[in-house]
Amino acid sequence: xxxxxxxxxxxxxxxxxxxxxxxxxIVKLNRQPHFVSRLNPARSGKVALISGGGxxxxxxxxxxxxxxxxxxxxxxxxxxxxxxxxxxxxAQEVENGGGVLFIVKNYAGDVMNFEIAAEMLECPHxxxxxxxxxxxxxxxxxxxxxxxxxxxxxxxxxxxxxxGKDLAAxxxxxxxxxxxxxxxxxxxxxxxxPALGKPTFELKDDEMEMGVGIHGERGRETMNxxxxxxxxxxxxxxxxxxxxxxxxxxxxxxINGSGATPLLELHLIYGLAHQFWEKKGINIARSLVGxxxxxxxxxxxxxxxxxxxxxxxRLWDAPVHTAALRWGC
Amino acid sequence: xxxxxxxxxxxxxxxxxxxxxxxxxIVKLNRQPHFVSRLNPARSGKVALISGGGxxxxxxxxxxxxxxxxxxxxxxxxxxxxxxxxxxxxAQEVENGGGVLFIVKNYAGDVMNFEIAAEMLECPHxxxxxxxxxxxxxxxxxxxxxxxxxxxxxxxxxxxxxxGKDLAAxxxxxxxxxxxxxxxxxxxxxxxxPALGKPTFELKDDEMEMGVGIHGERGRETMNxxxxxxxxxxxxxxxxxxxxxxxxxxxxxxINGSGATPLLELHLIYGLAHQFWEKKGINIARSLVGxxxxxxxxxxxxxxxxxxxxxxxRLWDAPVHTAALRWGC
Numbered sequence: 144x145x146x147x148x149x150x151x152x153x154x155x156x157x158x159x160x161x162x163x164x165x166x167x168x169i170v171k172l173n174r175q176p177h178f179v180s181r182l183n184p185a186r187s188g189k190v191a192l193i194s195g196g197g198x199x200x201x202x203x204x205x206x207x208x209x210x211x212x213x214x215x216x217x218x219x220x221x222x223x224x225x226x227x228x229x230x231x232x233x234a235q236e237v238e239n240g241g242g243v244l245f246i247v248k249n250y251a252g253d254v255m256n257f258e259i260a261a262e263m264l265e266c267p268h269x270x271x272x273x274x275x276x277x278x279x280x281x282x283x284x285x286x287x288x289x290x291x292x293x294x295x296x297x298x299x300x301x302x303x304x305x306x307g308k309d310l311a312a313x314x315x316x317x318x319x320x321x322x323x324x325x326x327x328x329x330x331x332x333x334x335x336x337p338a339l340g341k342p343t344f345e346l347k348d349d350e351m352e353m354g355v356g357i358h359g360e361r362g363r364e365t366m367n368x369x370x371x372x373x374x375x376x377x378x379x380x381x382x383x384x385x386x387x388x389x390x391x392x393x394x395x396x397x398i399n400g401s402g403a404t405p406l407l408e409l410h411l412i413y414g415l416a417h418q419f420w421e422k423k424g425i426n427i428a429r430s431l432v433g434x435x436x437x438x439x440x441x442x443x444x445x446x447x448x449x450x451x452x453x454x455x456x457r458l459w460d461a462p463v464h465t466a467a468l469r470w471g472c
Numbered sequence: 473x474x475x476x477x478x479x480x481x482x483x484x485x486x487x488x489x490x491x492x493x494x495x496x497x498i499v500k501l502n503r504q505p506h507f508v509s510r511l512n513p514a515r516s517g518k519v520a521l522i523s524g525g526g527x528x529x530x531x532x533x534x535x536x537x538x539x540x541x542x543x544x545x546x547x548x549x550x551x552x553x554x555x556x557x558x559x560x561x562x563a564q565e566v567e568n569g570g571g572v573l574f575i576v577k578n579y580a581g582d583v584m585n586f587e588i589a590a591e592m593l594e595c596p597h598x599x600x601x602x603x604x605x606x607x608x609x610x611x612x613x614x615x616x617x618x619x620x621x622x623x624x625x626x627x628x629x630x631x632x633x634x635x636g637k638d639l640a641a642x643x644x645x646x647x648x649x650x651x652x653x654x655x656x657x658x659x660x661x662x663x664x665x666p667a668l669g670k671p672t673f674e675l676k677d678d679e680m681e682m683g684v685g686i687h688g689e690r691g692r693e694t695m696n697x698x699x700x701x702x703x704x705x706x707x708x709x710x711x712x713x714x715x716x717x718x719x720x721x722x723x724x725x726x727i728n729g730s731g732a733t734p735l736l737e738l739h740l741i742y743g744l745a746h747q748f749w750e751k752k753g754i755n756i757a758r759s760l761v762g763x764x765x766x767x768x769x770x771x772x773x774x775x776x777x778x779x780x781x782x783x784x785x786r787l788w789d790a791p792v793h794t795a796a797l798r799w800g801c
Contacts, residue, residue: 414490
């Protein structure tokens with residue numbers, strides 16, 4: 144295993160320290176317990192948005208803390224849920240009279256720990272659960288996984304909270320986006336978790352993992368490598384089948400890199416996915432291409448389609464100032 | 473070799489098509505010959521900034537086309553210089569009465585082809601050569617390579633051109649930044665050029681390549697993997713020795729990922745580099761961390777330090793609207 148680290152024990156702390164230094168104009172870091180929060184507190188009465196999850200998916204979620212998006216993010220150890228004390232401390236730091244909305248990716252550990260934190264929290268609070276990964280059937284025992292669509296929920300609800308929407312409205316909006324967002328990913332190589340020191344799974348030289356999860360969980364099928372067009376067809380078809388958008392529907396198309404796939408290839412994938420939906424009469428009104436919900440050094444990508452209307456596009460376009468997404472300011 | 477491609481022959485064209493679709497609000501793509509230019513032409517009389525180079529370093533340079541930065545970028549085949557007809561066609565497209573400034577990374581092929589284009593160009597034109605890589609000695613037969621510092625030249629001169637500086641002033645400014653910017657990189661793995669289908673060089677499981685170039689050229693030394701602190705000490709010391717900043721000097725610190733290195737590690741590197749210069753009394757006034765000058769799927773990173781003054785910081789902060797850098801608008 145080759146990584147830029149000093150010791151495995153200090154990796155997360157060292158990285159968060161660097162992150163906070165590099166973005167000292169946007170965020171501040173709390174160390175015990177770990178959370179990142181907005182440098183400039185939101186105005187009084189704004190709903191406080193908090194997310195979190197295992198580390199190793201950067202920029203998700205710490206890179207989305209700032210004006211117009213999250214108020215705080217709680218990073219767990221690598222691929223490990225954050226603990227309830229992190230969420231509780233973050234909530235106590237950023238709650239400002241408008242209540243707290245937790246945005247949680249649907250993983251058993253995350254869900255449980257956010258629930259425990261919510262129970263201990265005395266202010267009004269709600270939770271939006273994101274489970275956009277269509278690789279697994281809806282009937283899967285613990286439900287579908289929350290993956291790259293999460294940032295779309297965070298961005299749009301973040302803009303709504305900033306504009307003064309209350310807790311109930313933010314929760315309803317978050318659930319509406321979560322339900323109209325679907326994703327699926329494919330891996331060409333495994334990632335290597337530093338504490339393990341070896342690849343999470345093995346793929347032969349001519350294989351890919353279709354429907355992979357963001358921690359390298361096996362998905363639908365280990366299969367022979369296909370052409371980019373065939374890969375996009377499979378991913379996009381699964382998403383399209385789930386959302387069943389009608390001709391004329393506006394949508395946001397997000398191509399997410401898993402970490403080790405060049406932007407050159409991600410843009411190629413984008414072009415093919417755009418074509419796929421254009422042929423069906425879908426209006427790709429907004430786009431996002433890059434490494435946003437990564438899996439350490441995995442080679443791979445995911446497609447996300449999120450159905451939009453005028454209100455959602457306006458909220459997507461609203462100013463945001465975070466480490467990873469920044470526009471309008 | 474596992475890549476998201478259809479055919480090697482169409483890879484670049486397919487990728488550029490996707491790039492242009494994804495960023496259709498910022499750029500337009502010319503196909504024969506290949507160049508990317510600003511969707512909204514600059515105002516009359518503005519100096520037109522053009523860069524280019526081999527593909528495989530995305531977002532460099534196409535991702536830096538837009539308001540406040542480049543007017544056009546000419547992408548060559550992967551790791552191959554663009555041809556003079558690309559630069560000439562781009563110049564003819566974007567020249568708008570203020571002359572053309574070419575920003576060229578110091579590689580023999582790039583320099584030669586930009587020179588040929590410049591000779592054929594009838595409007596006033598100048599060139600800024602960037603050679604920020606301190607891995608090679610200044611006395612190297614073809615001079616030092618231009619690497620991750622190039623984007624700093626493009627951003628700052630882009631802002632100056634936008635503010636109305638003339639061709640001579642833009643050239644002088646570009647040379648000033650180029651001379652006060654130094655970089656050095658390290659690779660933990662080779663990249664794989666699609667047309668070759670195998671890694672460019674081999675590294676053992678416990679080795680790294682110190683002073684690597686952005687095409688995987690061997691650098692100073694193949695050596696055993698060191699701790700992150702030791703790696704940063706070597707890179708930063710070489711840069712510091714070159715620039716010899718005095719205590720109190722303001723600087724921009726850029727940590728660039730080579731393509732396959734997680735943001736988690738890049739932020740860790742940032743924290744260590746920040747510490748290195750903080751101890752010497754350097755004021756790290758601005759920061760940039762991420763994959764900006766990549767080498768396909770290479771694992772590695774580079775450090776860049778660029779000495780700043782109030783004027784340069786103001787130009788760095790000026791609004792920019794490109795695919796890869798966006799703020800203030």
